[in-house]
Amino acid sequence: MIDLSFDEASVLNITAAQLEAMSDNTNDLYVRGGSDDQVNAIGANNTFTSTTVEGTTYDIYTMGDEDGMLYIEQGINVTY
Secondary structure, three states, rough: OHHHHHOOEEEEOOOEEEHHHHOOOOOOEEEEOOOOOOOEEEOOOOEEEEEOOOOOOEEEEEEEEOOEEEEOOOOOOOOO
16 A cells, blocks of 8 residues: 555556556556546556455556556556
8 A cells, every 4th residue: 555645646657567566466556646646557558447455446457477466546647
């Protein structure tokens, strides 16, 4: 889990290799934050689906050749 809400207007740049390195064996990574935050998911594909976990809704992106899944809280600005 990466929480961007620790600071205003946080920016996260992430590649598939970084996602895989940070997510242990699952290749799943969750990002929380707000509408003032930005995630640049380099090489990601938007699945145009979402899921809700413990009351938080995440948009789902795939990344890399290792079935990486990036879950980004709805409301965060995303480029991919």
